[in-house]
Amino acid sequence: AQTVTQSQPEMSVQEAETVTLSCTYDTSENNYYLFWYKQPPSRQMILVIRQEAYKQQNATENRFSVNFQKAAKSFSLKISDSQLGDTAMYFCAFMKHPGGATNKLIFGTGTLLAVQP
Amino acid sequence: GAGVSQSPRYKVAKRGQDVALRCDPISGHVSLFWYQQALGQGPEFLTYFQNEAQLDKSGLPSDRFFAERPEGSVSTLKIQRTQQEDSAVYLCASSLVSTGYGYTFGSGTRLTVV
Numbered sequence: 001a002q003t004v005t006q007s008q009p010e011m012s013v014q015e016a017e018t019v020t021l022s023c024t025y026d027t028s029e030n031n032y033y034l035f036w037y038k039q040p041p042s043r044q045m046i047l048v049i050r051q052e053a054y055k056q057q058n059a060t061e062n063r064f065s066v067n068f069q070k071a072a073k074s075f076s077l078k079i080s081d082s083q084l085g086d087t088a089m090y091f092c093a094f095m096k097h098p099g100g101a102t103n104k105l106i107f108g109t110g111t112l113l114a115v116q117p
Numbered sequence: 118g119a120g121v122s123q124s125p126r127y128k129v130a131k132r133g134q135d136v137a138l139r140c141d142p143i144s145g146h147v148s149l150f151w152y153q154q155a156l157g158q159g160p161e162f163l164t165y166f167q168n169e170a171q172l173d174k175s176g177l178p179s180d181r182f183f184a185e186r187p188e189g190s191v192s193t194l195k196i197q198r199t200q201q202e203d204s205a206v207y208l209c210a211s212s213l214v215s216t217g218y219g220y221t222f223g224s225g226t227r228l229t230v231v
Contacts, residue, residue, distance in 0.1 A: 043208075102172060
């Protein structure tokens with residue numbers, strides 16, 4: 001079974017600074033996807049960034065980038081130039097490669113990020 | 118619609134009461150998921166539909182939980198004889214097909230059982 005671990009329950013960063021959120025996972029699969037989702041107080045889970053395991057290049061989306069270390073099973077999220085609107089819960093999630101009956105997401109327990117003015 | 122719509126947004130139920138939670142996915146989305154998110158935790162998978170077929174219900178915690186999607190669009194999650202441990206946010210998500218691009222989530226229903 002796959003598991004996702006986020007060891008930082010809370011993080012704080014000053015506005016305009018850079019912060020890195022950690023995520024490790026455990027799987028015996030070779031092909032899979034990894035995601036970071038943001039959940040603001042509105043509760044809606046918003047996709048921040050995704051990484052395909054077979055791609056060595058780290059994914060980047062504007063101020064958000066990941067450091068994907070497949071051998072170490074590590075998938076950290078770096079947020080550059082932090083903004084007040086980045087304040088939210090951040091969840092790391094794993095999905096097996098599509099092809100099975102259920103492509104469910106397996107989530108970590110989340111990291112609460114507070115951006116301070 | 119433009120997004121995944123869930124109703125009600127909040128529900129307070131007395132212990133033992135039956136509740137029904139509704140999910141309206143994005144039009145044309147084939148895949149639909151229900152997740153349960155306890156306070157301070159990440160979402161946990163409950164069940165999966167492909168059109169009207171419930172292909173996986175392995176995450177449903179007990180036989181008090183029942184989900185349906187009779188016409189392959191709107192889905193209802195029903196909880197019978199609610200108990201305090203059922204208190205959580207119930208999230209619905211949909212996608213066009215079952216892909217590795219993640220899903221679009223709704224804003225959830227917060228269920229409080231008193």
